[in-house]
Each structure stands twice: as structure tokens, then as C-alpha cells.
Amino acid sequence: MKTPPRSSLSEKQFALIAKALADPRRMAVLEVIAGERECPCQKLREEFPVSKATISHHIKELVRAGLVEAHRDGQYLHCEVRRDVLEAYTAELLRRAGGRLKASVA
Amino acid sequence: MKTPPRSSLSEKQFALIAKALADPRRMAVLEVIAGERECPCQKLREEFPVSKATISHHIKELVRAGLVEAHRDGQYLHCEVRRDVLEAYTAELLRRAGGRLKASVA
DNA sequence: CTTAGAGTTCGATGGTTATCGAACTATCGT
DNA sequence: ACGATAGTTCGATAACCATCGAACTCTAAG
Numbered sequence: 001m002k003t004p005p006r007s008s009l010s011e012k013q014f015a016l017i018a019k020a021l022a023d024p025r026r027m028a029v030l031e032v033i034a035g036e037r038e039c040p041c042q043k044l045r046e047e048f049p050v051s052k053a054t055i056s057h058h059i060k061e062l063v064r065a066g067l068v069e070a071h072r073d074g075q076y077l078h079c080e081v082r083r084d085v086l087e088a089y090t091a092e093l094l095r096r097a098g099g100r101l102k103a104s105v106a
Numbered sequence: 107m108k109t110p111p112r113s114s115l116s117e118k119q120f121a122l123i124a125k126a127l128a129d130p131r132r133m134a135v136l137e138v139i140a141g142e143r144e145c146p147c148q149k150l151r152e153e154f155p156v157s158k159a160t161i162s163h164h165i166k167e168l169v170r171a172g173l174v175e176a177h178r179d180g181q182y183l184h185c186e187v188r189r190d191v192l193e194a195y196t197a198e199l200l201r202r203a204g205g206r207l208k209a210s211v212a
Numbered sequence: 213c214t215t216a217g218a219g220t221t222c223g224a225t226g227g228t229t230a231t232c233g234a235a236c237t238a239t240c241g242t
Numbered sequence: 243a244c245g246a247t248a249g250t251t252c253g254a255t256a257a258c259c260a261t262c263g264a265a266c267t268c269t270a271a272g
Contacts, residue, residue, distance in 0.1 A: 022128035
């Protein structure tokens with residue numbers, strides 16, 4: 001079985017993630033990153049009618065939130081979704097707002 | 107045909123939920139609502155140093171997103187968390203941003 | 213009816229942020 | 243070295259939104 005990352009999110013990171021996910025365009029960017037194996041920024045520019053400055057900004061925010069990890073490879077920047085962080089966020093969200101528990105985890 | 111009680115959020119509702127969760131205070135309000143059985147607005151006013159206009163605004167947004175259901179009982183407004191909607195959101199979030207999967211859905 | 217309490221609506225304000233163009237840095241080919 | 247391509251940073255602008263006080267509605271109880 002896969003080890004559940006007990007990475008409890010700090011209050012601050014939780015808030016950063018929520019904010020990062022709040023903008024539809026940024027969410028869309030995240031989806032593209034998730035859909036591709038190695039996602040160069042250039043591809044994102046072609047997907048959305050926004051300037052590269054904006055793309056760069058969104059990626060920076062996603063990285064700041066911990067949702068995305070970026071590696072520089074030459075002149076390209078490859079992005080990857082931090083799946084564990086995403087899962088930690090959803091778990092924390094359910095824990096906080098889910099109220100009392102009803103059953104154990106499926 | 108139109109009976110998907112879970113895991114089927116419209117694009118619009120998905121965005122509304124993400125936005126609703128983005129504000130820390132509103133998230134805190136949601137947590138209090140989730141923690142209490144029947145949550146009157148008045149209680150929320152005592153929990154946070156904000157005006158009742160602000161509380162009312164946050165509740166309205168939470169309701170608009172579908173995260174909270176409010177029933178009027180006399181002069182009181184009782185709030186309840188829509189747990190299924192919350193779960194549908196987290197499921198959709200993982201589905202969209204989780205990349206290729208281990209948890210396959212029908 | 214009158215008073216008090218609970219919640220809503222409205223207009224204004226201040227802070228945050230998405231977006232752009234332009235200037236900049238860095239890398240790859242030739 | 244040069245030009246082209248990838249991405250960053252900066253300053254400015256515009257839109258959005260949380261917040262407030264005040265005026266309002268509605269309900270419960272004297």
C-alpha cells in the first residue's frame with residue numbers, strides 16, 4: 001500500500017493552496033500541467049490567450065503553494081504536479097469542513 | 107439521466123466552490139458551521155471580529171457555492187454543511203489535477 | 213403598537229491580484 | 243558573436259472582493 005504522506009499542511013500553506021486554486025485560469029494551468037508528463041511553459045502559452053508574464057506569474061504562485069514543482073532544464077522549465085500536496089489539501093479540507101466523521105476510510 | 111448525486115459538479119459550481127474556500131475567514135466560518143449541529147448566525151458573530159454584514163455576506167457565498175444549506179427558523183438562520191458537495195469538490199479536484207491515476211472511476 | 217434582536221441589502225472604501233507590455237537574463241544554434 | 247527562443251521581473255492598470263456602517267425587513271415578546 002502506498003504510504004499516506006502525513007504531511008499536515010500548515011495553516012499558511014493551506015491558505016496558499018486554496019488561493020492558488022481559486023483562479024479559474026490558474027486552475028486550468030494546473031490541469032494542463034497535470035495532464036502532461038513534462039510540461040514546458042511554452043506549451044501553456046499556446047493553450048491560453050495570455051501573455052507569458054501571466055503564465056510565469058501563475059506558475060510561481062502554484063510553486064509557492066507547493067502544488068507544483070518546477071525544474072529548469074536548459075532554457076526550458078518543466079513543471080510537475082505535487083500530487084501528495086494536493087491530496088494532503090483535500091484531506092485537510094475534508095477534515096476541517098467535513099464535520100463529524102461517519103465512517104472509516106473506504 | 108440527471109441523477110449524479112456525487113462527483114458531478116458543473117464548471118461554474120466548481121469555480122464558485124474554489125472561490126468560496128479561498129478566503130481564510132470564510133473557510134473559518136465554514137469550519138464553525140461544520141463543527142456545530144445547528145449553527146445560528148449569531149454564534150458566528152461571536153466567534154469572529156467582523157460585522158454581521160460580513161457574516162451574512164460569507165454565508166451567502168457559501169450557499170451560492172452549494173457548500174452550505176441554510177434554513178430559516180423564525181428569526182434565526184440555521185446553517186448546515188453540504189458534505190456531499192464538499193466531497194464532490196475534492197473528488198473533482200483530484201480528478202482534474204491529479205494527473206494519471208491509480209483510482210479509476212467508471 | 214412598540215421595542216428589541218436577527219439577518220439582509222446597499223454604497224463606499226481599501227487592499228489584493230490578474231493582466232499586460234517592456235525591459236531584462238539565460239540558453240541554444242549557427 | 244549573433245540572433246532566436248524561453249522565461250523572469252517590473253511598473254502600471256483594472257477589476258475584484260472583504261469589510262464596514264447605516265438603513266432596512268422580519269420576527270418574537272411585552
